[in-house]
Amino acid sequence: MxxxxxxxxxxxxxxxxxxxxxxxxxxxxxxxxxxxxxxxxxxxxxxxxxxxxxxxxxxxxxxxxxxxxxxxxxxxxxxxxxxxxxxxxxxxxxxxxxxxxxxxxxxxxxxxxxxxxxxxxxxxxxxxxxxxxxxxxxxxxxxxxxxxxxxxxxxxxxxxxxxxxxxxxxxxxxVTLTLSERQVANGVVDAFVHVMEQYLTYPVNAKVQDRFSEGLLLNLIEEGPKALATPGDLEVRANIMWSATMALNGLIGVGVPQDWTTHMIGHELTGHYGIDHARTLSIVLPAVMKVQREQKRAKLLQYAARVWDLHEGDEDAMIDLAIAKTEAFFSQMGVPVRLSEVDLDQAAAEVIVDSLVAHGMTTLGEQRDITPEVSRQILQTAL
Amino acid sequence: MxxxxxxxxxxxxxxxxxxxxxxxxxxxxxxxxxxxxxxxxxxxxxxxxxxxxxxxxxxxxxxxxxxxxxxxxxxxxxxxxxxxxxxxxxxxxxxxxxxxxxxxxxxxxxxxxxxxxxxxxxxxxxxxxxxxxxxxxxxxxxxxxxxxxxxxxxxxxxxxxxxxxxxxxxxxxxVTLTLSERQVANGVVDAFVHVMEQYLTYPVNAKVQDRFSEGLLLNLIEEGPKALATPGDLEVRANIMWSATMALNGLIGVGVPQDWTTHMIGHELTGHYGIDHARTLSIVLPAVMKVQREQKRAKLLQYAARVWDLHEGDEDAMIDLAIAKTEAFFSQMGVPVRLSEVDLDQAAAEVIVDSLVAHGMTTLGEQRDITPEVSRQILQTAL
CATH class of the missing domain: 3.40.50.1970 (Rossmann fold)
Structure with missing residues (x-):
């Protein structure tokens, strides 16, 4: 820690x-x-x-x-x-x-x-x-x-x-019972990615922060779909609301490296194309997981085990499955996981890379190793 | 919640x-x-x-x-x-x-x-x-x-x-590296029981609080024995220190029922017989779990599953095993789990019950159903 x-x-x-x-x-x-x-x-x-x-x-x-x-x-x-x-x-x-x-x-x-x-x-x-x-x-x-x-x-x-x-x-x-399905889904996904940006980096043996992060991820995975299936369930909304607050009140991010690449790329997508914030995150995060797979390997395996209950088999297969399950969760929440789902293509990827450079976002990631070239790779992976 | x-x-x-x-x-x-x-x-x-x-x-x-x-x-x-x-x-x-x-x-x-x-x-x-x-x-x-x-x-x-x-x-x-083994063990057990007093009651669907509590329990079970086995490991001490703070800073106790019976009976044992605070808790908690088994059944099963990874078999057998594992953890930390281990007997139990009554502690527990008679049962169970 x-x-x-x-x-x-x-x-x-x-x-x-x-x-x-x-x-x-x-x-x-x-x-x-x-x-x-x-x-x-x-x-x-x-x-x-x-x-x-x-x-x-x-x-x-x-x-x-x-x-x-x-x-x-x-x-x-x-x-x-x-x-x-x-x-x-x-x-x-x-x-x-x-x-x-x-x-x-x-x-x-x-x-x-x-x-x-x-x-x-x-x-x-x-x-x-x-x-x-x-x-x-x-x-x-x-x-x-x-x-x-x-x-x-x-x-x-x-x-x-x-x-x-x-x-x-x-x-x-x-007061959240009157939100639209889209607002509820976006909120759950936004909170989920907040946790991931503070959790999915490299291990520093910060056990409280890891356990709390994993707990919040599990809650959002459990409660998110319920909020869509039974929109009148106040207990579900209460658990989502408190999870979202805890996801970004500073507590789970103390004493650990943080990433925020997904957010920085996502902000550009919202700025240029008006895509809902959460929907940029659900598109970018899986691609970050794939492209930064080696840098994040240890935490990806921990995530696979503790959040998705994947304990056996080939390590790479477990990582693949954990990423696939993350995408499936997003899809279940009704948010996109590819740029093509929001009608964006390679040309948009280039606009975003240029904009990241213009905004000084040239060394993203917990290791500051996400150069514009790596951001391009992430966006291409998200096509 | x-x-x-x-x-x-x-x-x-x-x-x-x-x-x-x-x-x-x-x-x-x-x-x-x-x-x-x-x-x-x-x-x-x-x-x-x-x-x-x-x-x-x-x-x-x-x-x-x-x-x-x-x-x-x-x-x-x-x-x-x-x-x-x-x-x-x-x-x-x-x-x-x-x-x-x-x-x-x-x-x-x-x-x-x-x-x-x-x-x-x-x-x-x-x-x-x-x-x-x-x-x-x-x-x-x-x-x-x-x-x-x-x-x-x-x-x-x-x-x-x-x-x-x-x-x-x-x-x-x-600064905790110079603590005695007894102080370290007592600290871990004290923090563990703090979590249990806020967690092991009845379910109110408070998912953040439950996940955070379970995370802290898992950390203390993992790190406590390491602190005794490798007393120079600073990372272990850091995780114990932050876990102990989070165990009783108010966060895991919001919006949930709380018990504190173990502490109230424990305070009497310290007051009358000078037993270290944590060592009163390690004696009383298992007995509370046994005597209040029906009131706490749902949370005992959740505790068995999420903290001790017990998922299969007869429910009562899982509860028994979870309690036995709790006692084994305490014993591994070198603290007593029975009054006889600190040379106290039935007579002491009566002194404690009288003292609880004198201090107005006549309706303990999350349901206020722990009368002096139930406290006596708890102490007898702890003999």
Whole structure:
């Protein structure tokens, strides 16, 4: 196990009816901005619950944060924060709303010049408007971590800052019952790949992290298909929701090497072709497993044994089968595992490689050995 | 899964050399009290590392916190805190030093009358001196939780307060290399039983908590014997240390029923007969598993399957074997599994039952169905 520091201070309020907890967890004298997306929260009762909980607070709202939240949209919210003297932001939505709100919170306090630099030039975030969230779509883990991914045109970039970690996160699995099948499937796959990016590297004898990662993978494999088959099962949703949070709250990633190649290539696919984030991951991950097979051999075998219960036979056959089972799980969730399934071909692969180079993504992977040439191989393998 | 709130704000500094981190994580203007136990930290280099890290701080010390920290000892430290205007306490030691320091921190600010009431009358802790710790013995989980167990004569009582959660905890597995075999074994067994008290109840379909618990149990079963066989293996110590922290930092216990019968009976055995805490647990837990077999049946079968890989045959035979394997693991760690091994008999069992009644422990267990009569049965089963 490698040395590490770990600190996750987000308070979690988990369970049905917990939206009411926001009443006592936002300072009474705060000037609150409630941020949300396209308005689904007005159909499913979440908006009403938030209004009820904020009855004794002073608050306004900013609507319209889109999936893959756009810089230009968010900057309008930043203007509102400044104009209205907002002192607290409550994000109500999925990962995009939470990520977008993290950027709003940081940009409103940013004194380093153009807030775009936070993303494009690693401009240091020294403070942010305090923020919390009510999560409506389990997937990204953004509800209790320090990261956010923001888009501007075809460019999709991330930033990290402890100042944007939500102070609290409300996780009410009941609010996820109104999600579409596609949203549920995407969320499960996103969480699954978050675990894999922190797990499928090389062994450092980090037994807690490995066991926890394997446990989350097993849960998502068990519960994901159930969420599609029996969409009204609240217990299934609860297990998916808590698994997704644990998948990217920092805990399983401490003291271990991490990869994130799948995400970096995936971001380019979303940026250029508008493919849902999770669906880029389900296409890229199996190809990364195949191309990086030797570098990841030991962990691939551990994954085969502990997640897919493959213990006997030729090692390479077990690895092949574990990859095939991963693809089958994705297919069962209704997400694509090849570029051809989203109508992309070799020409797209070249666009993505060029874009990775343009964004400085030239040494990806836990060993920094995924050059643009290896990324090309991965994309070709994913055709 | 049940509803829950979760918040663990302790910063973790994990790895060799991390004691130096305390220099920048205690306020420069603090008046620091360093608390420790019998002085082993002066032999193993920990004290010197702490001194070096505190070179630019104003600090004094309080030594002599004993195993099963005694109220009278701790009240002397409380006097020192008040007399010297201490504003920050750094505990350096194992669970007893950390627990004792939590009580010191709470008692120094207590305004409800006699500080003993914090333990004996559930007196509310409204604030405490800020505290952190350098952990030298992985076992209790006290380094990042809100609980503490304090002794006064034959009485051993606990209290819980978020005000005594360590602000940071340094976990350097290297400092555990000088522990005695008995200390290492006790620590592993203590952590193991912490997991069991939160896991072995009845199923509530809490898949993250179950998988994490099973992972920690598997780690402790794998690494515990290695720590005894190859006491110089730092990686083994690192995995034990992080497992023990995760075993009782609140995470695996959210949203699930909990038992703690083994601990409550164990505390009485320590209070009356001075048996090491972990050795009371290894005696009582197997008996609890046997006596509460029907109430815990579903989880016993899950434990048999996932922790001991028992999947076939008669259900009762699998449960019997899982309990036998648990006892064998304890025996392999060199701790007793019967009262007779620590020279106690039926008469002692009666003393313990009377003491449980005197301390109000008359409805133990996750179903509150462990009456004094059932406790007697458990103790008789443990003879």
């Amino acid at each position: 490698l040395h590490f520091n770990f600190h996750n201070s987000t308070k979690i309020f988990f369970g049905e009816g917990q939206i009411a907890a926001i009443a006592n967890n936002i300072p009474q004298d705060a000037k609150v901005l409630v941020t949300y997306g396209g308005g689904s929260i007005k159909q499913n009762g979440v908006y009403d619950q938030v209004c009820a909980a904020l009855a004794n607070h002073s608050w306004t709202e900013f609507a319209g944060i889109e999936p893959n939240p756009q810089y230009d949209t968010l900057m309008k919210a930043v203007e509102q924060v400044k104009a209205q003297g907002i002192t607290y932001i409550l994000a109500v939505g999925g990962g995009s709303v939470v990520d977008g709100t993290k950027f709003i919170a940081a940009a409103a306090h940013y004194e380093g010049g153009d807030p775009w630099d936070i993303l494009a030039a690693r401009g240091k975030v020294k403070s942010a408007v305090p923020m919390s969230c009510v999560l409506t779509l389990p997937a990204t883990g953004s509800e209790s971590n320090i990261g956010a991914v923001i888009s501007r045109g075809t460019t999709k970039l991330d930033f990290l800052s402890p100042h944007v970690r939500p102070l609290f996160a409300v996780l009410d699995p009941k | 049940l509803h829950f709130n979760f918040h663990n704000s302790t910063k973790i500094f994990f790895g060799e050399g991390q004691i130096a981190a305390i220099a920048n994580n205690i306020p420069q203007d603090a008046k620091v009290l360093v608390t420790y136990g019998g002085g082993s930290i002066k032999q193993n280099g920990v004290y010197d590392q702490v001194c070096a890290a505190l070179a630019n701080h104003s600090w004094t010390e309080f030594a002599g916190i004993e195993p099963n920290p005694q109220y009278d000892t701790l009240m002397k430290a409380v006097e020192q805190v008040k007399a010297q205007g201490i504003t920050y306490i750094l505990a350096v030691g194992g669970g007893s030093v950390v627990d004792g320091t939590k009580f010191i921190a709470a008692a120094a600010h207590y305004e409800g009358g006699d500080p003993w009431d914090i333990l004996a009358a559930r007196g509310k802790v409204k604030s405490a001196v800020p505290m952190s710790c350098v952990l030298t013995l992985p076992a209790t989980g006290s380094e990042s939780n809100i609980g503490a167990v304090i002794s006064r004569g034959t009485t051993k009582l606990d209290f819980l307060s978020p005000h005594v959660r360590p602000l940071f905890a340094v976990l350097d597995p290297k």
